[in-house]
Amino acid sequence: MEKAIKRYMPIFILPTFCAFILGFIVPFLMGIWLSFCKFTTVTDARFVGFSNYVDALKDTVFRHSFWYTALFAIVSLIMINVFAFLLALALTQKMKGTNLFRTIFFMPNLIGGIVLGYIWQLIFNGVLASFGTALGLNEWYGFWGLIILVSWQQIGYMMIIYIAGLQSIPGDVMEAAQIDGASGIQRLFKVTIPMMMPSITICMFLSITNGFKLFDQNLSLTAGEPSKMSEMMALNIFNTFYGRTGWEGVGQAKAVLFFILVVGIGMIQLRATRSKEVQQ
């Protein structure tokens, strides 16, 4: 049987592999190639060397968007994970209606980012209007608006992962700790959290990369107002690509830099939290 499966392996892999090549590898390589080109359409490009990268790095708005995005990623990482963990703890207690609450907290995740952005824009502007101001007038309104939005959207999702992690902690370990006289707080920090490290790794990875890659919420909530001050990296790349004639290559170069950055940060974060994982 084992052998039979191995023999058929290529057949099983083939469809997904084709899709992966067409949908990921080809566009990715083309994207890297285009970042060295001047082009109007992607099939008709002229090699220009590193000038796109020079323009990309000279762009002060791009640098601003980097710091703004980095700050956003860190703040959203903390907010999402702390609240998701607390919710998961609360919803694994023995009480009535936990399933209902889990469902409700998860629901915002099912709504698309663009829609959420516009809905929250109405809410925020409605509130701010009574103070005679609006979301698009201050970059920090936009910043906290985005934090609230993504927290609301992603806490439920991370909560589910944490709940799964909490439920997989063997009861005997907790019991042993209890018998040894560990207090609730001690049990949380000395037993639960170390046992949960795999879930924490994955949640932190997801929320930090989501933070960096955030696009549709940014586009619909603030669109970069005022004057690109609330423009995050993904939106900046998009605007560079379409904002000026002849700047498609620069947008592409920014996208490659962005890719390297996100992969790098993801790797560092994975390594840092992996090292804290314990064997059960």
Next chain:
Amino acid sequence: MKKRKVISVLLAAAMITGMISGCGNSGDAESKTDASDAGAEAEGKVYYLNFKPEADEQWQALAEEYTAETGVPVTVLTAASGEYEKTLKSEMAKTEAPTLFQVNGPVGLAGWKDYCYDMTDSDIAKGLTDESFALKDGDKTLGVAYVVENYGIIYNKVLLEEAGYTADDITGFDSFKKVAEDITARKDELGFSAFTSAGMDGSSDWRFKTHLANLPIYYEYQDEGIDNTDAIKGTYLENYRQIWDLYINNATCEPALLSTKTGDDAVAEFVTEEAVFYQNGTWAMTDIADVGEENIGILPIYIGVDGEEEQGVCTGTENYWCVNSKAAEEDIQATLDFMNWCVTSDAGVEAMCNEMGFVIPFEGNLESSNVLVNEANAYLEAGKTPVTWNFSTMPSEEWKNGVGSALTAYAADQTDEKWDAVVTAFVDGWATEAAAAK
């Protein structure tokens, strides 16, 4: 054991079927075009990427009619509002690229020049009623305008009369300001405001960062005797400030809240008679028809320049047809024939002028049923000078966005410093963006 094997084979079969049918779709599409090609024995085909979503239905019908008449297959694809440039970029990269597309003027042309067929000797370029409707690069005609539009300040005649004025009272910026401010002063008593909200939301901000900004650019170009520049001076920016102040301080909403107001808000305010004035163009007629055709008029946008009594509404085009020079030769010919048919044949002209409501810059143009068009033409007949559309020379989208953001910030806090930011975005932004375009 055997059962498992059967299942695995079935699964593999299911996956492969999925894959084949996935690829099969495109095969079907190809064979379809082949069939229609062969059936009609026509050479070449037309693929039109349409810019105007509001005219999509009419274009589809017209394309069908043309195919029925001549046997040449015509495909019309319409880009979603505001997505034309993106759609064009991706469509042009395909093997079956559009043969007919459009650019918005000199700046748009710069990006697509390599794809534009030289139409100098074609019938359609010769059929233009005026040389100025051809988009040229040197001596070569690369684009031809297919619709001429007007914009200005649309007003509600009934409300204006209720306030005690008629359009004749407005002959320049000063009289316009007097009327608007008087309406604002008596706002509670009258029950309406002077202007609809000057929304700076993405659905509406082009009315101000592009269309209104055209006026200071127009007057500067007039002074300098030029029609394009790499460095704008901003001679008339004080006038731009005047009119913007007038718009935002006499509107239905607080100036600080403009960034939240959409195009639909402005339309709704105009239609529900909350405001008298609404800056927009002839294309907006269908949105505001509820007010009643006889109650709608259009005024020139006065910004307080000497001699502006003789100024008409803003008339021009940002819709230029271009033919894809990289298409097959027979497709290019088919496309040129199709374009010519659209503006010369009875069916084509009927569809463009009446059904789509266009004013076309060709001999065959029919009298319009659009009140705004006729009102705008009245200025022309009265000997007023139309303001040309110079916003197609604005260096980039980035420039427009920069001016728009600065205008929004100024509206919320009307200080000289904030206005300086508008001037910087306008003048310095123009220079940097013109230099950045490559």
